[in-house]
Amino acid sequence: xxxxxxxxxxxIVCGSVWRAWQPGELDADTVRxxxxxxxxxxxxxxxxxxxxxxxxxxxxxxxxSVVAASSVLVGMxxxxxxxxxxxxxxxxxxxxxxxxxxxxxxxxxxxxxxATLGHWARSVAVQYDYFACTPLVFTLGIFVAKYYxxxxxxxxxxxxxxxxxLKVPPVWAAILAIILNQASIxxxxxxxxxxxxxxxxxxxxxxxxxxxxxxxxxxxxxDLRLILPICFIQVLIIPMYAWFIAQGVGITDELLIAVVLExxxxxxxxxxxxxxxxxxxxxxxxxxxxxxxxxxLFTLPLWFNWMQNSLHVFFGG
Numbered sequence: 001x002x003x004x005x006x007x008x009x010x011x012i013v014c015g016s017v018w019r020a021w022q023p024g025e026l027d028a029d030t031v032r033x034x035x036x037x038x039x040x041x042x043x044x045x046x047x048x049x050x051x052x053x054x055x056x057x058x059x060x061x062x063x064x065s066v067v068a069a070s071s072v073l074v075g076m077x078x079x080x081x082x083x084x085x086x087x088x089x090x091x092x093x094x095x096x097x098x099x100x101x102x103x104x105x106x107x108x109x110x111x112x113x114x115a116t117l118g119h120w121a122r123s124v125a126v127q128y129d130y131f132a133c134t135p136l137v138f139t140l141g142i143f144v145a146k147y148y149x150x151x152x153x154x155x156x157x158x159x160x161x162x163x164x165x166l167k168v169p170p171v172w173a174a175i176l177a178i179i180l181n182q183a184s185i186x187x188x189x190x191x192x193x194x195x196x197x198x199x200x201x202x203x204x205x206x207x208x209x210x211x212x213x214x215x216x217x218x219x220x221x222x223d224l225r226l227i228l229p230i231c232f233i234q235v236l237i238i239p240m241y242a243w244f245i246a247q248g249v250g251i252t253d254e255l256l257i258a259v260v261l262e263x264x265x266x267x268x269x270x271x272x273x274x275x276x277x278x279x280x281x282x283x284x285x286x287x288x289x290x291x292x293x294x295x296x297l298f299t300l301p302l303w304f305n306w307m308q309n310s311l312h313v314f315f316g317g
Contacts, residue, residue, distance in 0.1 A: 015211020150279025
């Protein structure tokens, strides 16, 4: 897994270098937005459609959703206790609650599972996100951002949260894929080849865009006492919780490893958008994403190796 993370780290560094140097006088945030829009509206829906169309959907799907949803709720609860103990203001509290609850299960989680466990594990990342995390992001996440944020755009936030789910292209791709999957409709050859071609662009573009979103120059030592506990919740405590709850609901072997690795991902990048929109502390959130991502490059191999040894699961190649 170490080699896999090194390869992904190189792509993330490429994004960070672009942010620092801005070649061609192209602003990193503008390029990142263009890349993420391409992924969001075209490449990611193609990947979701391709993966879920052929996925085995059943009780394991429900089990994955239970682990994912409960991990989000436990993360937010622990984040709340940390914020109360530190007596933080509302803008910082709201940002850290989002950072403690929602992991980066697609932009980093999907590449990690794909490269480490194989293409079959992409389905775990997709189900973990779109059957649990995404609905919670656009309901509970927006509610929290609204409650702790500034007064702007608060009035319609709860109503908008449900509507926002319907505006997510990968969600529509997931719905279509489930229909095709359950109807046992085979993928036409040309359609399958196009979906596979589009899907191949997701991982490198996600990682480069992730690198562009990280703001290393703003990681001040004075904020470490605030963000370190949240980072530890994301990369250490939540995966340990997921390890136990996943076994409790009947998840075993390779699937257990995949689910726990998803739970061990750093804070999601999308939260920066919510912080900007609802007046939360965007700087603190960006710092938490940056530090938790850096820490995950060390903790993910530890989780993977520990689980392999614990389950006596050894993968060839």
